[in-house]
Ligand SMILES: CC(=O)N[C@H]1[C@@H](OP(=O)(O)OP(=O)(O)OC[C@H]2O[C@@H](n3ccc(=O)[nH]c3=O)[C@H](O)[C@@H]2O)O[C@H](CO)[C@@H](O)[C@@H]1O
């Protein structure tokens with residue numbers, strides 16, 4: 214199994230360019246199969262999750278062509294199956310978007326229950342409630358979600374919880390339903406807006422994305438388009454926190470600074486310097502970081518997908534901090550691993566109580582999930598000595614060329630696959 218080996222203690226310095234947003238890409242790729250023509254999508258992150266989704270499209274008969282590095286052409290007209298239950302799709306969360314897309318286009322979908330990071334119970338009751346409100350029969354049988362509708366009719370849907378997945382999924386189905394749909398209490402994340410913009414560029418009629426009321430007028434056909442996905446807010450934030458933890462100086466390019474406000478605000482609060490440019494942010498670390506408290510919230514609040522990375526930075530700040538996770542009930546699994554590196558963190562309920570330490574020490578640790586894995590990489594970059602990170606397949610779900618980008622900032626990190634490669638790295642870095 215592949216691992217990362219890291220020799221820490223080097224401040225990260227230089228420029229890094231951010232790729233397309235994974236969580237926007239997954240919604241947009243699913244939406245693309247609804248078009249009657251070829252769709253070209255640019256800035257698609259080449260990560261495990263997007264590859265799994267694209268392979269699944271081919272499995273049900275869609276045509277997928279990689280035009281160059283991060284551009285993909287999709288034509289869904291040749292789809293000949295609405296049953297999706299292959300092994301790789303079961304591992305990703307965004308398989309649920311195939312329900313909305315296939316139901317909207319073909320009025321039937323049978324998709325394996327979603328996987329994704331094991332960070333909580335992650336029900337999909339709000340997705341199902343939305344589909345039912347549009348007139349679909351939905352049942353769960355043998356690990357599959359089966360949704361079927363003779364006709365889909367616009368409806369007024371109030372989400373009981375603010376859900377990114379349910380908002381996008383209902384938007385997908387409703388944009389090809391008859392009549393008008395209103396989604397109230399919808400999520401407002403930048404990727405919701407990006408999926409809506411993409412659907413509109415194919416001829417859908419969606420207004421209000423980015424607010425908590427989305428209005429959709431159903432259309433009969435969606436056409437071809439060319440569209441570029443927004444930069445990944447979470448990849449950008451991860452590099453920002455890596456700069457802070459290693460007391461470095463990193464300019465993160467190809468970002469939308471507005472999407473990073475909650476992250477920048479926390480970095481400034483703890484003493485880092487953050488400069489915003491039109492499409493870049495520069496983070497300069499501080500030798501003595503201050504403590505603070507953070508609570509995860511739906512956008513524009515502090516993102517849950519940045520919570521583990523923030524905890525690592527606070528583990529290295531002076532004084533006591535509190536990190537409260539309000540979205541997922543099981544997102545502190547990295548704490549035991551971080552403790553093995555010398556962090557002082559105690560979890561009670563949905564809050565991690567952190568006593569900052571002057572430094573961490575390298576250790577062998579395992580990624581419990583995607584962002585926790587990224588956080589452990591940050592910890593290892595800041596730590597004294599050598600760390601080995603196991604289970605990096607989770608990290609590869611969401612970060613393209615993570616180790617290559619980190620190396621370009623001066624990090625001593627290698628992806629290894631054998632003891633021999635580990636020994637070679639150790640000899641090289643001394
Ligand atoms: C592929 C993707 O885009 N994943 C993101 C998406 O996940 P995901 O779409 O799974 O997250 P949601 O926004 O739906 O979840 C938010 C909260 O609502 C609850 N809930 C959700 C749906 C539902 O039907 N019933 C219900 O109770 C969840 O358990 C959670 O407590 O948004 C999360 C919150 O920003 C991010 O951490 C994930 O990275």
Ligand SMILES: C=C(OP(=O)(O)O)C(=O)O
Pocket residue numbers: 236305306307328329330331332518583584611
């Ligand atoms: C939790 C995440 O992903 P997913 O919802 O795909 O598991 C994430 O991107 O941090």
